[in-house]
Amino acid sequence: MLNIVKSGEGEKLVCALEGRLDTTTAPQLEAELKGALDDVKDLVLDFEKLEYISSAGLRVLLATQKVMNQQGTMVLKNVSDVINEIFEVTGFTDILTIE
């Protein structure tokens, strides 16, 4: 289960993720972001209620980071220790901006 709550206006988009970002839900986030990133310069992903991430989720984050590198910034907020550990072993802490 993944719930995506979007807010923000104009050039700013905040996506709060709730639940699990895994093989079955990653396509949902990918589709949701695909149509929403045009004209966005400031993307914030709020992980406060994200419990779990697998490599399928990492792939979506990597693709989104590449898009945002071309047009603005992407920041992850409220990342839990367990998820941060997954970012560390995969080298994603160097790619992503985690606040």
Place this chain on the structure above:
Amino acid sequence: MKMTVDATVDNLNKVLAFIDEQLEANNCPMRVMLEIDVAAEEIFVNVASYAYTSGVGSVAIEVNFEDHPKAVAIRFIDSGIPYNPLEKEDPDVTLPAEKRGIGGLGVFMVKKSMDEVAYEYKDGKNHLTIRKFFDRKHLPFMTSEKEKKTC
């Protein structure tokens, strides 16, 4: 305990529920459970995606616990094409986003997060086993998280 399911991604949640139920019954710490779930997902989805080139095959999942120190061993057995995922080259995790590909991350995560990963091809089947200690202080070859990361 053992379960056998069709090797389809649709069964992922069923597989994780089967594993988690036993981890919970054995008082597995939450963070260890999450790491095991991530590893189990990567392995199961790989088998579901690549093991059987035609038709739907099956995967057997065996969960066994050890005491002193407390650990779990989970074995995935399939009859698909012989494939040792541990031979796959690790991705370069130091590259910047633009140069990072999307492949190889899953197996790499399994190798990094589990205490032991073993592959064996026998009786016409792939056997992939992961082993994880519940408590870091029992790790036989690494004494701290820092050392583990530099391995």
